[in-house]
Amino acid sequence: MNDILKAGSCDVAIIGGGPAGISAAIELKKLGIDRIIVLERECEAGGIPRHCGHPPFGIREYGRILSGPAYAKKIVADSSLLGVEIALRTSVVSVGQGGLLSIICPDGATELRAKRVLLATGTRETPRSARFVSGGRPMGIYNTGALQSMVYLKNTIPFKRPIVVGTEIVSFSALFTCKKAGIQPVAMLEEKSSPTVRWPISLAAKFFAVPLHLDSHITKIIGHDRVTSVRFGNGHGSEKEIECDGVLFTGKFIPESSLARMGHIDIESGTGIPIVDQYGRCSDRTYYVAGNIAHHSAEVAGKCWRTGKTAAGWICKDLAGQLM
Amino acid sequence: MDNTQIEKMDNNSGASVLLADADVAIIGGGVVGCGVARRMAIEGASVVLIEKAADILDGASKGNSAILHTGFDAPPGSLEWKCVQDGHAEYLDICKSMKLPVLKTGALVTAWTEDEEERLQGVLEKGLENGVDDLRLLSRTEIHKMEPHLDSSVRAAISVPREYVIDPWSAPLAYLLQAVENDGKALFNAEVTGGDFDGSHWLLKTRRGKVRARYVVNCAGLYGDIVDHAALGNSEFVIKPRKGQFVVFDMAASKLINSIILPVPSERTKGIVLFPTIFGNMMVGPTAEEQDSRDDASVDKDVLNMLAEKAIKMLPALADIPVTATYAGIRPATERKEYRIIEDTERNWITLGGIRSTGLTSALGLGHHVHTLLSSMGASFEKREHVVTPTVPNLAEHLPRDCDEPGYGEVVCHCEMVTQREIEAVFAGKLPAGSLAGLKRRTRATMGRCQGFYCSARLAELTEGKFEIPLGVGDAHE
Incomplete structure (x- = not known):
C-alpha cells in the first residue's frame, strides 16, 4: 500500500x-502542495485517452499532436517526474463528510482523510438500457468507450458490421476506430433532422462509406444470441430493417457522479452534475470538481487538462485560507 | 460405474x-x-x-422479481400455497449454511384507489386463511412512518412482514x-x-x-x-408465455424505500411491484403480456416508459434517479x-x-x-448419511463482498465491484458459467450503471475461450 494510504491522511x-486529475496533481505539486495522491481504479492511469487511438491530443498542453495513448503515457510520465503519487487499482467506494474517503484496494479496505478532495471521475455514454430502446438484448450492443477499449487495449472486436447510433464528435471517433480495426458499420442513425456535430457530415459519412439516416430511431433490436438486424423508423410510419451484427450507442454523455449521488454531495437535478460555486467547490466545501464530471457534454482532453489546473489553483488558495 | x-x-x-x-x-x-x-x-x-x-x-x-413469498395471496389449500410455504421455510432454514442472502424487507400491499382499499379486507382474510397470521392493516400515518418517500396518495396498506428479497x-x-x-x-x-x-x-x-x-x-x-x-x-x-418487463433504477434509489411495495393482487397477476433488490438497486415490474414466443424477451420503449412513470408516481423522488437497466422475463403460464x-x-x-x-x-x-x-410410485432411495453442503459466493450488497478481502487482483467491473478473483473462481468451480449471461448472474459483472462501458474489454480478455458465444468476434487489425 502506498505511504499516504498507509498514513490515512493527506x-x-x-x-x-x-487528464483533469493528472493536470491538477501536477499543478498542485508545482504550487508546493506536497501531500497529494491520485486515486485511480484502473490498472493504468491516463483515463479515456488511453483507448482513443486517434489524434489530435496534446495541442494545448504540449503544442504538438499526439495520439490518445501517447498523450496518456506522456501526462502520467510528466506527473511522475514531479513526484506525483498515483495509487492504481484503488477504488473510492464512498465519499463522506469533510473529505473522508472509503477506499478498497487489493491490499485491503482503508480510509483516507483528505483536507480537500477533487472529483475528476469523468463522464460516460448513456447505455442502451437507459435510452429505453425497444427489442431484444442479444450480444453485440456496446458504447464507444467499450468498443475503443476492446480495440486499443485488448486488440479484439465485438462486431464486424454494426449500426452506429448518434452523430456527436464521439460518434466520428467511433467511426475512426471502426476503420482502424477493420469494422465496417452498415449505417449511422440520428434521431434529429440534422447531425449533432457542425461538420460537413455527409462528407464524413462518405469518407467512412457509412450511409447516414437522419430522423431515424431504432424501433427494435432483433437477435437471439447476437444482434442479427435492427429495425428503425422516422416516426411517420415508414420502417426499414437492416442486417447487422451489433449496435454501437455513441454519446449522450452523463457525468460519472455516482460517488456524489450516493453520498452527501448535492447534484443538479436532471444532469447529475455536482452543484458548485464559482471556485468549482461542491455543497460540501471540502470537495471540488474538474474535467468532464462538471460538463454537460464530453469535452476534449485539453479542456479537461485546463479545468484540472484551474481547480488546483483554487484548492491551493483554499488550503492557504484565501477562499471565502 | x-x-x-x-x-x-x-x-x-x-x-x-x-x-x-x-x-x-x-x-x-x-x-x-x-x-x-x-x-x-x-x-x-x-x-x-x-x-x-x-x-x-x-x-x-x-427474469423474475426475486421475492421470497409467504403465500399470503395464494389460492388457499392449493398445491402452490403448500409449496410456497414449504419453500419459504426451507430457504430460511438452509440460507445460513449455504451462505444464501436474505434481505428482510417485508412487503406492503398498497391501496391507491377506493376500490383497492375495499379489496384490502379480502386480502387480509385470505392471508389469515393461508396461515400467514402476521398480516396487519396499516393506517396512512403508519405507512408514512415506514416509507416516508412513498407518495402521500396511498390510502391504506397491509403489512406482510415475512416477504423477503433474495438473490434469484x-x-x-x-x-x-x-x-x-x-x-x-x-x-x-x-x-x-x-x-x-x-x-x-x-x-x-x-x-x-x-x-x-x-x-x-x-x-x-x-x-x-x-x-x-x-x-x-x-x-x-x-404453455401460454407471459412476458414481464422490468426497469432497474440506480443504486441511489435504494435509500428511498425499505419494503417491497405490492399492489392489491388481481385474479390473474400479482401486478406491478416496486421493490429493492439484494444487489442494492430498486426495480419496478413486471408487466403481464401474453405472447406466442417462448424466447422473445424484447423490451418495449412505451412499456418501459409506463413502468418508470408508474414507479415515479408511487415514489416521486425516483424522478431524479437514473435508470440502470431494463429487461424482460417470460413466465410459463398455462391456460x-x-x-x-x-x-x-x-x-x-x-x-x-x-x-x-x-x-x-x-x-x-x-x-x-x-x-x-x-x-x-414405489421409488425408494437410501437417504444419504453424509450430505455435502456447498456455499456460494455472496453477491448481496448488504453483506461483505469479495472485494472486501485483500488479494483480489483487480476490480474488473467497477460499478458492481466485481473482482478478477471472483471471475476466475467462476471458471474454476464445478458449475462454470457457460455464457456471458451466466457469468453476469454469478458475479453481477456489467449489470451496473455503465452497462459494460468500462469493463467489456477486460471481460472479453478474461473470458476468452470460455463461451460458445464469445464477447470478441475477431482481432482488431490495422
Missing part, C-alpha cells in the same frame, strides 16, 4: 487519473 | 452416446429443476439434470451445486428431443446423446408441454392459473408445469413434493 486526494 | 466412465466408454460422436445413467433425470435447469435435483440428491437418488442451454437459468428463471440467481446455483456435490451430474447444451420407456427405465434422447433413468421429472418451464409431447406423445396443458403437476405413474414420469412467478420460492417445496410423488 492534503489533497484526487479521484480519477485522467 | 460412474458417469465419466460412461462418457469415455462410448466414443461415438453425437446422439448415440450414453451421457448418464441415473435414478432420476430432471429436464430443465431453471430454479424448479435445480430445486428438485437438490432434494432428490439429498434423498439419496443419483440425479442428472439436463439443460438445453449452455448454462442454468436461461429461460423463465432468468445464486439460490438455484446453490441448489444445483449441492446436487452435483452429492454425486449428481448436470448436462448442458442437451435439449431433450424424445424418449422411450421400456417398462422400468427411460432412455431420453438429447442433442448431445442419451440419458438413461428410472424416473423423469419434467421441469422444462416454458417448454414443459413440448417436452411432454416429445416423450409421452401428449401434454395435458399448453389455467394453478400449477400443473402431472403424474404418469405407469411410465415413471412427473411434469411440473405452469410454475409462474412463485417458482423461486416454491422450488424447494416442489422438491419435497416430487420426492413424495416418486415414493408413492
Whole structure:
C-alpha cells in the first residue's frame, strides 16, 4: 500500500487519473502542495485517452499532436517526474463528510482523510438500457468507450458490421476506430433532422462509406444470441430493417457522479452534475470538481487538462485560507 | 460405474452416446429443476439434470422479481400455497449454511384507489386463511412512518412482514451445486428431443446423446408441454408465455424505500411491484403480456416508459434517479392459473408445469413434493448419511463482498465491484458459467450503471475461450 494510504491522511486526494486529475496533481505539486495522491481504479492511469487511438491530443498542453495513448503515457510520465503519487487499482467506494474517503484496494479496505478532495471521475455514454430502446438484448450492443477499449487495449472486436447510433464528435471517433480495426458499420442513425456535430457530415459519412439516416430511431433490436438486424423508423410510419451484427450507442454523455449521488454531495437535478460555486467547490466545501464530471457534454482532453489546473489553483488558495 | 466412465466408454460422436445413467433425470435447469435435483440428491437418488442451454437459468428463471413469498395471496389449500410455504421455510432454514442472502424487507400491499382499499379486507382474510397470521392493516400515518418517500396518495396498506428479497440467481446455483456435490451430474447444451420407456427405465434422447433413468421429472418451464409431447406423445396443458418487463433504477434509489411495495393482487397477476433488490438497486415490474414466443424477451420503449412513470408516481423522488437497466422475463403460464403437476405413474414420469412467478420460492417445496410423488410410485432411495453442503459466493450488497478481502487482483467491473478473483473462481468451480449471461448472474459483472462501458474489454480478455458465444468476434487489425 502506498505511504499516504498507509498514513490515512493527506492534503489533497484526487479521484480519477485522467487528464483533469493528472493536470491538477501536477499543478498542485508545482504550487508546493506536497501531500497529494491520485486515486485511480484502473490498472493504468491516463483515463479515456488511453483507448482513443486517434489524434489530435496534446495541442494545448504540449503544442504538438499526439495520439490518445501517447498523450496518456506522456501526462502520467510528466506527473511522475514531479513526484506525483498515483495509487492504481484503488477504488473510492464512498465519499463522506469533510473529505473522508472509503477506499478498497487489493491490499485491503482503508480510509483516507483528505483536507480537500477533487472529483475528476469523468463522464460516460448513456447505455442502451437507459435510452429505453425497444427489442431484444442479444450480444453485440456496446458504447464507444467499450468498443475503443476492446480495440486499443485488448486488440479484439465485438462486431464486424454494426449500426452506429448518434452523430456527436464521439460518434466520428467511433467511426475512426471502426476503420482502424477493420469494422465496417452498415449505417449511422440520428434521431434529429440534422447531425449533432457542425461538420460537413455527409462528407464524413462518405469518407467512412457509412450511409447516414437522419430522423431515424431504432424501433427494435432483433437477435437471439447476437444482434442479427435492427429495425428503425422516422416516426411517420415508414420502417426499414437492416442486417447487422451489433449496435454501437455513441454519446449522450452523463457525468460519472455516482460517488456524489450516493453520498452527501448535492447534484443538479436532471444532469447529475455536482452543484458548485464559482471556485468549482461542491455543497460540501471540502470537495471540488474538474474535467468532464462538471460538463454537460464530453469535452476534449485539453479542456479537461485546463479545468484540472484551474481547480488546483483554487484548492491551493483554499488550503492557504484565501477562499471565502 | 460412474458417469465419466460412461462418457469415455462410448466414443461415438453425437446422439448415440450414453451421457448418464441415473435414478432420476430432471429436464430443465431453471430454479424448479435445480430445486428438485437438490432434494432428490439429498434423498439419496443419483440425479442428472439436463439443460438445453449452455448454462442454468436461461429461460423463465432468468427474469423474475426475486421475492421470497409467504403465500399470503395464494389460492388457499392449493398445491402452490403448500409449496410456497414449504419453500419459504426451507430457504430460511438452509440460507445460513449455504451462505444464501436474505434481505428482510417485508412487503406492503398498497391501496391507491377506493376500490383497492375495499379489496384490502379480502386480502387480509385470505392471508389469515393461508396461515400467514402476521398480516396487519396499516393506517396512512403508519405507512408514512415506514416509507416516508412513498407518495402521500396511498390510502391504506397491509403489512406482510415475512416477504423477503433474495438473490434469484445464486439460490438455484446453490441448489444445483449441492446436487452435483452429492454425486449428481448436470448436462448442458442437451435439449431433450424424445424418449422411450421400456417398462422400468427411460432412455431420453438429447442433442448431445442419451440419458438413461428410472424416473423423469419434467421441469422444462416454458417448454414443459413440448417436452411432454416429445416423450409421452401428449401434454395435458399448453404453455401460454407471459412476458414481464422490468426497469432497474440506480443504486441511489435504494435509500428511498425499505419494503417491497405490492399492489392489491388481481385474479390473474400479482401486478406491478416496486421493490429493492439484494444487489442494492430498486426495480419496478413486471408487466403481464401474453405472447406466442417462448424466447422473445424484447423490451418495449412505451412499456418501459409506463413502468418508470408508474414507479415515479408511487415514489416521486425516483424522478431524479437514473435508470440502470431494463429487461424482460417470460413466465410459463398455462391456460389455467394453478400449477400443473402431472403424474404418469405407469411410465415413471412427473411434469411440473405452469410454475409462474412463485417458482423461486416454491422450488424447494416442489422438491419435497416430487420426492413424495416418486415414493408413492414405489421409488425408494437410501437417504444419504453424509450430505455435502456447498456455499456460494455472496453477491448481496448488504453483506461483505469479495472485494472486501485483500488479494483480489483487480476490480474488473467497477460499478458492481466485481473482482478478477471472483471471475476466475467462476471458471474454476464445478458449475462454470457457460455464457456471458451466466457469468453476469454469478458475479453481477456489467449489470451496473455503465452497462459494460468500462469493463467489456477486460471481460472479453478474461473470458476468452470460455463461451460458445464469445464477447470478441475477431482481432482488431490495422
